[in-house]
Amino acid sequence: MTEPGTPSPRAERTVPDKPALEGLEARWVERWETNGTYRFAGDRTRAEVYSIDTPPPTASGSLHVGHIFSYTHTDTIARYQRMRGKDVFYPMGWDDNGLPTERRVENYYGVTCDPTVPHDPDFSPPADVATKRQDFVPISRRNFIDLCEELTASDEKVFEDLFRLVGLSVDWTLQYTTVSQRTQRTSQRAFLRNLARGEAYSQEAPSLWDTTYQTAVAQAELEDRVRPAAYHDIAFHRTDGAGDLTISTTRPELLVSCVGLVAHPDDERYQGLFGTTATTPVFGVEVPIRAHPLAQPDKGTGMAMICTFGDTTDVIWWRELDLDTRPVIGKDGRFAFDPPPWLTTDRARHAYGRIAGKGAGGAQQVMVELLREGGELLGEPEKITHPVKFYERGEKPLEIITTRQWYIRNGGRSADLREALVDRGRELDWHPEFMRHRYENWVEGLNGDWLVSRQRFFGVPVPLWYRLDAEGRPDHDDPIVPDEADLPVDPQSHVPPDFTDDQRGQPGGFVGDPDVLDTWATSSLTPLLACGWEEDPDLFALTYPMDLRPQAHDIIRTWLFSTVVRSHFETSTPPWRNTALSGWILDPDRKKMSKSKGNVVVPTELLHQHGSDAVRYWAASGRPGTDTAFDPGQMKVGRRLAIKILNASRFAINLGPAPEGAAPTEALDRSVLVALADLVQEATRAFDAYDYARALQRTETFFWSFCDDYLELVKTRAYGEDPDDTGAASARATLELALSALLRLFAPFLPYASEEVWSWWQDGSIHRAPWPDADALRAEAGDADPAVLAVCADVLGAVRRAKSDAKVSMRAEVTSVAVDDTDRRLAALAGAAQDVRDAGRIAELTWSASTNGTENEIRVALADG
RNA sequence: GGGGGCGUAGCUCAGUUGGCGAGAGCGUCCGGCUUACACCCGGAAGGUCGUCGGUUCGAUCCCGGCCGCCCCCACCA
Numbered sequence: 001m002t003e004p005g006t007p008s009p010r011a012e013r014t015v016p017d018k019p020a021l022e023g024l025e026a027r028w029v030e031r032w033e034t035n036g037t038y039r040f041a042g043d044r045t046r047a048e049v050y051s052i053d054t055p056p057p058t059a060s061g062s063l064h065v066g067h068i069f070s071y072t073h074t075d076t077i078a079r080y081q082r083m084r085g086k087d088v089f090y091p092m093g094w095d096d097n098g099l100p101t102e103r104r105v106e107n108y109y110g111v112t113c114d115p116t117v118p119h120d121p122d123f124s125p126p127a128d129v130a131t132k133r134q135d136f137v138p139i140s141r142r143n144f145i146d147l148c149e150e151l152t153a154s155d156e157k158v159f160e161d162l163f164r165l166v167g168l169s170v171d172w173t174l175q176y177t178t179v180s181q182r183t184q185r186t187s188q189r190a191f192l193r194n195l196a197r198g199e200a201y202s203q204e205a206p207s208l209w210d211t212t213y214q215t216a217v218a219q220a221e222l223e224d225r226v227r228p229a230a231y232h233d234i235a236f237h238r239t240d241g242a243g244d245l246t247i248s249t250t251r252p253e254l255l256v257s258c259v260g261l262v263a264h265p266d267d268e269r270y271q272g273l274f275g276t277t278a279t280t281p282v283f284g285v286e287v288p289i290r291a292h293p294l295a296q297p298d299k300g301t302g303m304a305m306i307c308t309f310g311d312t313t314d315v316i317w318w319r320e321l322d323l324d325t326r327p328v329i330g331k332d333g334r335f336a337f338d339p340p341p342w343l344t345t346d347r348a349r350h351a352y353g354r355i356a357g358k359g360a361g362g363a364q365q366v367m368v369e370l371l372r373e374g375g376e377l378l379g380e381p382e383k384i385t386h387p388v389k390f391y392e393r394g395e396k397p398l399e400i401i402t403t404r405q406w407y408i409r410n411g412g413r414s415a416d417l418r419e420a421l422v423d424r425g426r427e428l429d430w431h432p433e434f435m436r437h438r439y440e441n442w443v444e445g446l447n448g449d450w451l452v453s454r455q456r457f458f459g460v461p462v463p464l465w466y467r468l469d470a471e472g473r474p475d476h477d478d479p480i481v482p483d484e485a486d487l488p489v490d491p492q493s494h495v496p497p498d499f500t501d502d503q504r505g506q507p508g509g510f511v512g513d514p515d516v517l518d519t520w521a522t523s524s525l526t527p528l529l530a531c532g533w534e535e536d537p538d539l540f541a542l543t544y545p546m547d548l549r550p551q552a553h554d555i556i557r558t559w560l561f562s563t564v565v566r567s568h569f570e571t572s573t574p575p576w577r578n579t580a581l582s583g584w585i586l587d588p589d590r591k592k593m594s595k596s597k598g599n600v601v602v603p604t605e606l607l608h609q610h611g612s613d614a615v616r617y618w619a620a621s622g623r624p625g626t627d628t629a630f631d632p633g634q635m636k637v638g639r640r641l642a643i644k645i646l647n648a649s650r651f652a653i654n655l656g657p658a659p660e661g662a663a664p665t666e667a668l669d670r671s672v673l674v675a676l677a678d679l680v681q682e683a684t685r686a687f688d689a690y691d692y693a694r695a696l697q698r699t700e701t702f703f704w705s706f707c708d709d710y711l712e713l714v715k716t717r718a719y720g721e722d723p724d725d726t727g728a729a730s731a732r733a734t735l736e737l738a739l740s741a742l743l744r745l746f747a748p749f750l751p752y753a754s755e756e757v758w759s760w761w762q763d764g765s766i767h768r769a770p771w772p773d774a775d776a777l778r779a780e781a782g783d784a785d786p787a788v789l790a791v792c793a794d795v796l797g798a799v800r801r802a803k804s805d806a807k808v809s810m811r812a813e814v815t816s817v818a819v820d821d822t823d824r825r826l827a828a829l830a831g832a833a834q835d836v837r838d839a840g841r842i843a844e845l846t847w848s849a850s851t852n853g854t855e856n857e858i859r860v861a862l863a864d865g
Numbered sequence: 866g867g868g869g870g871c872g873u874a875g876c877u878c879a880g881u882u883g884g885c886g887a888g889a890g891c892g893u894c895c896g897g898c899u900u901a902c903a904c905c906c907g908g909a910a911g912g913u914c915g916u917c918g919g920u921u922c923g924a925u926c927c928c929g930g931c932c933g934c935c936c937c938c939a940c941c942a
Contacts, residue, residue, distance in 0.1 A: 224941085231942085251942080299941095303942085312941090313940090313942075386941055387940085437868060441938060621878085627935080637891075639904075640904065650901055651901030694879090803897090804896060
């Protein structure tokens with residue numbers, strides 16, 4: 001693509017009689033697509049490319065106002081960079097793999113995935129969609145995945161149409177999905193390379209487990225929720241017979257899993273007990289009493305029971321004190337049916353029989369009864385509320401269950417790596433800057449590596465197999481790795497090299513890894529994915545590392561951080577140069593808008609009601625990184641602005657073209673160009689700092705005074721019957737320059753109105769026109785005095801005030817205006833006196849130097865009547 | 866407990882190198898069909914810039930202490 005030249009008006013102009021916003025979206029969306037206005041050319045150098053790592057929206061939900069808000073921010077940057085002459089690489093991805101999609105498919109069709117169900121080639125979804133989960137129809141993994149793909153494809157089309165309506169200048173030929181074959185290939189390749197370099201490893205260890213979804217989850221996906229609970233004081237019996245020990249617990253049902261008691265090493269109450277043992281109530285199991293600094297003397301009785309596993313502190317105690325492992329809760333969150341082997345007495349085994357098969361809540365009730373029956377519950381439970389860890393999408397508290405899982409190192413267990421990743425963060429420019437703290441805060445607070453395997457179905461499979469020994473036990477330490485050329489693989493259906501399908505699951509044969517990779521394990525690769533890593537080297541060289549990652553601030557700890565981790569390992573660079581964090585949308589009560597609160601607004605309705613430019617105006621008024629109130633009032637303001645642009649432009653353009661070779665010669669005209677040059681400079685600086693909101697605000701302020709003052713002042717002269725009249729020629733030349741620049745300043749924000757006006761009198765798309773040039777405008781202005789416009793506006797203002805006070809029409813005649821001011825301002829006024837007389841309908845305008853040289857005064861005398 | 870953001874007109878917010886009579890829009894009130902726009906135009910009222918100190922000739926702005934609101938992280942027997 002050739003560098004666009006300086007725009008110049010066409011000779012013939014086509015301006016509608018009654019310009020309107022209605023219908024602009026439909027017309028321009030289509031033309032932009034037909035003309036390839038936003039197409040990435042890819043034929044320039046890296047320095048001339050601006051590449052954007054667009055956040056792939058979750059395809060399984062619906063787009064909400066927050067999407068419109070933040071995607072508009074990015075779009076203003078994209079449009080600005082394009083007008084600065086950059087070849088903008090602006091792809092769109094759809095995040096359609098992972099749990100949200102599974103959940104949506106389950107509910108939408110009333111089905112669940114059961115890998116044991118055979119594939120049904122003639123399957124079609126149930127006609128009557130069940131509403132209750134237990135009534136969902138179990139279907140095979142392959143049928144389930146087919147449904148996932150079907151539904152996401154139609155969801156994505158709806159999203160695309162909405163984003164086009166918003167006016168995102170995305171290159172729609174650059175779409176990717178996170179569950180496509182290409183993405184799976186990239187994701188598996190990246191994982192295998194992590195494995196080969198030792199950055200990925202598997203380990204059997206206690207991990208956080210969601211019993212509803214029956215999958216392990218990662219630290220980054222946790223959230224606290226405050227739940228009711230109760231302290232239960234229960235009696236442990238000292239083995240030496242010297243009495244009982246009281247401990248307080250909120251989870252008495254875990255008593256059967258108790259592997260020890262712990263108190264702080266300095267706790268005087270328990271000094272003699274460390275190293276001795278106690279027996280658990282009800283079950284009579286002997287457990288050691290130990291000391292550990294994490295035990296808090298001021299909590300409960302200062303002595304806690306350690307269970308495998310009640311919470312993450314238990315895991316630490318268990319590991320560091322080298323205690324036994326006594327798990328009883330299964331992956332479904334229920335107590336195992338058979339009594340565990342460490343229960344040896346009849347009483348213990350009988351008691352266990354009463355909690356076997358129950359969930360945590362049911363087991364707790366029974367346990368309290370058992371304790372009470374044995375006189376081992378001291379007093380009544382004391383009700384409290386406390387924070388409990390949940391999977392962010394989960395419905396029940398997490399349990400901790402020992403399972404084999406895959407991890408990618410992220411610095412959680414290595415100070416060196418942690419430091420290296422903090423440093424990578426420092427290589428980024430953060431917008432706004434203070435968001436950097438969230439990143440560093442998170443990285444420095446990590447307490448384990450990144451758990452990437454998930455026990456789910458719809459996702460990128462872990463691309464590995466394991467050899468089975470003679471007893472049919474898998475060898476997890478030496479996985480069978482596919483050749484990169486064979487990716488993507490599904491180890492559940494594909495056979496590893498040197499094996500045959502009938503060896504699957506047989507002793508001496510192999511077994512495929514049943515898990516899929518965490519959705520972030522794939523999302524963390526969006527820069528590699530979008531830029532064609534290992535697939536399109538030319539594109540990759542042209543676009544990576546990318547220029548910008550826009551995203552919401554709440555996923556710094558997940559998406560942003562994990563992307564930095566993967567790029568650090570894969571390319572030894574940060575993934576981008578800049579990251580821009582957008583804020584939340586708050587409803588008018590200052591609460592975060594969300595579906596569960598029922599206060600979401602449907603974006604399509606907003607766009608149709610106010611118009612896309614109006615909604616974009618509201619969005620772009622939100623400062624970077626700042627939470628912003630949902631405000632239809634601002635959309636009305638934006639709509640008014642867009643309409644004003646249409647009308648003012650129509651007026652200016654209809655005055656007729658400036659004669660050949662005309663230039664701004666009048667003092668007032670050149671004065672407005674000086675102010676305009678300042679505006680362009682400021683807007684440019686703001687955009688370069690990613691402060692689109694400031695650029696918009698300054699442009700808007702300028703534009704309204706341009707209309708109210710400059711247009712009014714220049715109107716009469718510009719009408720000039722004789723087009724060769726120098727005053728009229730100067731006015732028209734100035735209006736052309738100013739309007740052209742102003743439209744281009746507005747183009748990133750109001751792409752429809754600005755494009756519409758542009759098409760009336762210019763060739764090509766405004767969105768491919770060059771960004772206005774402050775120096776060129778300054779050159780046109782020459783040595784103009786910026787005070788000219790200011791003084792004229794002051795006088796005009798005084799005249800208006802006088803007319804308003806007298807309650808007469810603005811068209812009323814003014815007998816005389818006398819101005820006292822400084823010499824400099826009077827000189828400025830003198831140069832534009834006729835414009836002021838015309839605009840104010842002033843018969844006589846006089847001026848004289850103010851007596852003290854600084855004060856100014858404007859006296860207005862209205863005609864009688 | 867650690868980190869971060871924010872308190873300016875009734876509402877939403879600007880205020881960038883400390884000096885303006887502290888601004889805008891919305892809302893309110895008053896006026897006007899003015900040959901671009903009644904989806905409009907003009908005007909007015911309205912603020913001890915959270916609070917108390919400090920630095921300075923001078924503080925909405927810089928420093929410190931409080932008060933209040935919000936977010937993230939940690940703790941979770």
